[in-house]
Amino acid sequence: MPDNLYTQNSELWKSISHIDYFTQFVKAWIPFNAWYKNYFPQLKTDKEAIDTIKSTNNNFRDKLLSLISGSSMNADVLGMKGYISNLHYELERHYINNQGRRITFTNIVIEMNTKLHEELLKNSWKYEATRDRGNYKQIEIKITDRHSRQKLLINQVNGYDIDEIKRNQQYLSLQNNQQKNIEYCYSEINPYKPINLLTSGTETIQLGNYHFINDSMQICKAVITILYLMRNSLFHGEIIPDKNTSIVYEQAYNILHRLIIDL
Incomplete structure (x- = not known):
């Protein structure tokens, strides 16, 4: 015991x-x-x-x-x-x-990503993503040709959200490689970009x-x-x-x- x-x-x-x-x-x-x-x-x-x-x-x-x-x-x-x-x-x-x-x-x-603009030139197309300097929630994404004619223009007002972009009809109408180019530019201006x-x-x-x-x-x-x-x-x-x-x-x-x- x-x-x-x-x-x-x-x-x-x-x-x-x-x-x-x-x-x-x-x-x-x-x-x-x-x-x-x-x-x-x-x-x-x-x-x-x-x-x-x-x-x-x-x-x-x-x-x-x-x-x-x-x-x-x-x-x-x-x-x-x-x-x-x-x-x-x-x-x-x-x-x-x-x-x-x-x-x-x-x-x-x-820390917060201070990059506000990214652009990429591919096959005569210019891809751009820009965050507004005064209001980080406002983001503009566009594609233009060599003559500055727009193929795509998306404006966001509620802040960075890649899912919102991927649901956009203009984005969905793009070819796969064009979507990837937009995603690259967009990711580069992510205010909270991980490393x-x-x-x-x-x-x-x-x-x-x-x-x-x-x-x-x-x-x-x-x-x-x-x-x-x-x-x-x-x-x-x-x-x-x-x-x-x-x-x-x-x-x-x-x-x-x-x-x-x-x-």
């Missing part, structure tokens, strides 16, 4: 012995939140603060940037690169969504076992973005709080905890 009791107690203790990385992540976010509220007192929302952290010099961003671009002989640098590598690995294994969109380094919106931080190119930044694009600033901004999106998913109750998700938050916690030490 005592042996059985000891066994039962042992199993109970094992069941609660794991570290709750959801709570640990929150505990690391709180001092980070306090820092940016104090550092940027004029900003009203968390998103404004995160966007400003990504786009300006400050202790948090500059520390992360130095660790991403630093020599791999340095223990701190190796540690951070390993944390980012692990975060990418776990995000690919265990999907986490924020507002219906998967959080991943391979398809991430880091892939992983690459198979020759010039890369190696983080752990993965090759990222050769742009330490973009990687830095992506990490900050992902930490913020994971914060939102957790705070807004979008995650499934199971073991697999906890593993992902463990990697995010490791990054955030290392960075707040120097604030």
Whole structure:
């Protein structure tokens, strides 16, 4: 009987012995939140603060940037690169969504796309897509020939929406290659154009076992973005709080905890 009791107690203790990385992540976010509220007192929302952290010099961003671009002989640098590598690995294994969109380094919106116009010349036809500078919701798409005669003109007033374009009768009347040309121009002015931080190119930044694009600033901004999106998913109750998700938050916690030490 005592042996059985000891066994039962042992199993109970094992069941609660794991570290709750959801709570640990929150505990690391709180001092980070306090820092940016104090550092940027004029900003009203968390998103404004995160966007400003990504786009300006400050202790948090500059520390992360130095660790991403630093020599791999340095223990701190190796540690951070390993944390980012692990975060990418776990995000690919265990999907986490924020507002219906998967959080991943391979398809991430880091900042607003400032490109307002794209054009393409193909077989004597000129394809154009233009966002209005004053009102990003107004978009004009057109095709003209070499004599500036219009073949197609579509005006959008409700913002970027590729599905709306694909339902348009003028678009549907085009040949397949013409549709592809319009889609290309349109995608180039997407205000929230996602990018892939992983690459198979020759010039890369190696983080752990993965090759990222050769742009330490973009990687830095992506990490900050992902930490913020994971914060939102957790705070807004979008995650499934199971073991697999906890593993992902463990990697995010490791990054955030290392960075707040120097604030």
